[in-house]
Amino acid sequence: MIVVTAAGGRTGAAVVHALWARRKRVRALVGRTAPRPELTALSAEVAAVDLTDAATVEPLLAGADALYLIWPNFHPQETAGAVALLAAARRAGVARVVYHSVLRPQARAMPHHAAKDLVEEALDASGLRWRVLQPCAYAQNLDGQLADAATAGVLRSPWGLRQGQSLVDLRDVADAAAVLLTEDGLDGGTFEAAGPEPLTAPQIAAVMGTRLGREVRAVDVVPDGPVPPPEQYAARCRRLMFDHYRAHGFAGSPRVLxxxxxxxxxIFADHVASLELPGGAGELP
Known part of the structure; x- marks a missing residue:
């Protein structure tokens, strides 16, 4: 049995799917009690639990062959909560823990990166057998912009127009997670998962334009107003993240992945080619 936390999110669901493809039994931990047909269709055992309550999570870890530890994105309790789950995993006898981190967690300018860096530090001292996956930003993060690109010919970029991102396909991240969860010889390893090409916003717009059969222009969306205060944690993380991307980009090497x-x-074009086009855009007359 492999346990996947935050399985109600798109990353967790993708990892469950990759494990299902390998015929692995999965216990999918989700945040709310509700039907989860997308998980039960993959033969996953679904359990609703509050990840911040390690005592209630611990019985669900007992006897697990592996734990894929994802913490909900932009969550202010990631460091304390994830470290508590590491202790629970050790008490429960989990044989292997894989932590879903992020590319360059040491970039302290981004609070949610720094939170993951602290979890990685605790993981190293946890006494567990562990591996870490550090993905770049997902290609799927831009799916919601395809409709605007189709109707208005615009890609809105909060990270500017000059710096590139090595967008990685979530399916590749999930497949890499399945490798780390199931294969031997990888303990103590930290593995980057970056896409094969650092793309600027204009280059991303060009790929979308080719798919849509129309010109798509990248527009620089400059942040308005001051950085949100620490008590607005998620908004602060997003703003500081895009400020960092604007200044430095978010690119890495694809060799490890x-x-x-x-x-x-x-490549990003492969992902865009797989998307259903909005409103018949790009179809031949």
Whole structure:
């Protein structure tokens, strides 16, 4: 049995799917009691639990072959909550823990990166057998902009127009997670998961335009107003993240991910080609 936390989110659901493809039994931990047909269709055992209450999570970890520890995005309790779950995993006898971190967690200018860096530090001292996956930003993060690109010919970029991102396909991240959860010889390893090409916003717009059969222009969306205060944690994280991307980009090498997958990672154009076009855009007359 492999336990996946935050399985109600898109990352967790993708990891469950990748494990299902390997015929692995999965216990999917979700945040709310509600039907989860997308998980039960993958033969996952679904359990609703509050991840910040390690005492209630611990019985669900007992006897697990592995734990894939995802913490909900932009959550202010990630460091304390994830560290508490590491202790619970050790008490429960979990054989292997894989932590879902982020590319360059040491970038302290971004609070949610720094939170993950502290969890990685605690993981190293936890007494557990562990691995860490550090993904770049997902190609799927831009799916919601395809409709605007189709109707208005615009891609809105809060990270500016000059710096690139090595967008990684979530399916590749999930496949890499499945490797780390199931294969031997990887303990104590930290593995970056970056896409194969650092793309600027204008380059991303060009890929969308090719798919849509129309010109798409990247527009710089400059942040308005001051950085939100610490008590507005999620909004502060997003603003500081895009400020960092604007200044430095968010690019990495695809070589580690290619080695984990034993194939080249998907390029952004492959992902865009797989999307259903809004309103018949790009269809031949």
């Amino acid at each position: 290619e080695a984990l997958l034993d194939r080249p990672p998907r």
